[in-house]
Amino acid sequence: MSAGLHADGVDFTPWPEAFAQRYRDAGYWRGEALGQILQHSAARDPLRVALVCGERRWTYAMLDEEVGRLASGLRQRGIAQGDRVVLQLPNIGEFVLLCFALFRLGALPVFALPAHRRSEIAYFCSFTNAKAYVIADVHGGFDYRTLARDVLADDGVKSAAPDLRVIVVGDAAEFIAFDEVRDNDEAPTPLAPPAASALAFLQLSGGSTGRPKLIPRTHDDYFYSVRASAEICGLSENSVYLCALPVAHNFPMSSPGILGVFHAGGTVVLAPNPSPDTVFPLIEREGVTLTSLVPPLAMIWMEAAAAQTAAKRYDLSTLELLQVGGSRLSDEAAQRVRPLLGCTLQQVFGMAEGLVNYTRFDDPEQLVVSTQGRPISQDDEVRVVDDDDNDVAPGELGHLLTRGPYTIRGYYRADVHNARAFTRDGFYRTGDLVRQLPSGHLIVDGRAKDQINRGGDKVAAEEVENHLLAHPAVLDAAVVAMPDAYLGERSCAFIVPRGDAPRAMEISRFMRERGLAQYKVPDRIEFVASFPKTGVGKIDKRALRERFVAQPTTIPV
Secondary structure (H helix, E strand, C coil): CCCCCCCCCCCEECCCHHHHHHHHCCCCCCCCCCCCEEEEEEHHHHCCEEEEEEEEEEEEHHHHHHHHHHHHHHHHHCCCCCEEEECCCCCCCCHHHHHHHHHHCCCCCEEEECCCCCCHHHCCCCCCCCCCCEECCEECCCCCCHHHHHHHHHHHHHCCCCCEEEEECCCCCCCCEEHHHCCCCCCCCCCCCCCCCCEEEEECCCCCCCCCEEEEEEEEHHHHHHHHHHHHHCCCCCCCECCCCCCCCCCHHHHHHHHHHHHCCCCEEEECCCCCHHHHHHHHHHCCCCCEEHHHHHHHHHHHHHHHHHCCCCCCCCEEEEEECCCCCHHHHHHHHHHCCCCCCEEEEEECCCCCCCCCCCCHHHHHHHCCCCCCCCCEEEEECCCCCCCCCCCCCCECCCCCCCCCCCCCCCCCHHHHEECCCCEEEEEEEEEECCCEEEEEECCCEEEECCCCCEEEEHHHHHHCCCCCEEEEEEEEEEEEEECEEEEEEEEEEECCCCCHHHHHHHHCCCCCCCCHHCCCEEEEECECCCCCCCECCCHHHHHHHHEEECCCC
């Protein structure tokens, strides 16, 4: 499968025309751009509150006007259709403003996470030839302006993105202040929406190899996923969604997430962090009706709800729906959601590459508790296959393959990887091991790809191993997942030292100094004399996982 060149000049693999026409004929693709989500809701109910961030509130009319001024200001600063802009913002209102402004321009947000550091950000900027990089000044005690200086000094960025400009929300120092970007003309020039078949943005794949792969999503395919998700989840103008997870993740953005709520005309409340001490008062104050969490956070919320006392009790009675996804929620934990939080549980299993599954409100309780839902669309094609791509019998464990109206046909500028990640007839190899019930519901039983799912954050073993091998005292390294009751999985690095073994803390510090996101730094490090090998001479990672009964050297998280 070769990457196609879209009319906007961005490499990605388009859907074959026969499939595209089928999706248009079925009404999945309606020729609408994502920026029109906000415009439609603003026209329908301009005075309704659209967005809450701390003490700041935007009605739909206010949000639409601010987005228009920001889009015009970005265009005046040289950001044009097809340009890439790396966004690394926490859960603040400016994230929403920038997303919709870039959608309106036809420029492509590249969604980085606040946890990313120099290694990831420099790669995103250089690989996409980014025109701009947008950050907050300081968040969580970390100064992103220092990170921006390091990124600008990177040789790869200097070469591939020589005109990269940095926009800062807050104190901009020597960079461009976000507040100076908006167009203050009395009537900013209106912008025609981009083609719905064009790329809308680039998301990050958790991946299992080296650097994260970039996921190209079009306006047409993503808008369908948002619209269908909003319908399945019963959203309306009365929905109040608490965004507690990092907003740049696919789950809180579109499943149905903030975009689904804006499409329905409801209200989005941004939480600065997901701690019960932060979110429980917000649920009470704003009358939150739904939210989405990963399993470790869901368990923390349930424990906190159970521990509330009469002297300190928040009213959570407006909360109707808790979505849980990102990794497998145990059946036992699932059964405690309604008794402890008083709301309906909806399990969600999806991927930024496309396929999204939901349990439905009319599903029997057993399916809600024990499965991860069934696909959005009747045109989501799902295959469960063995190692040779032969379909397994219903209910048997196998590799999940999928294609459909909102599942990509290839990663961005990744022809070689695409040949492995997709079948010749366009099915995406998700890397998940699943069983499919006769009802269509999926039960996720793990990963076949060499990846650690650390509480919903995906860690590619190969990427971490490459950083470890750069240490002069490391001869060889292998990173594997280890079970964890809280996060589901943590990472363990087995290291063959070159001579005397260094201290584990030295390795941990080295990884951080290389600009690696903290969640990718190994949670445990064990030094070994050699690695067990498979029959063909490869490192036997299964055998390494069985060594966790040994006493490890532990790295504080």
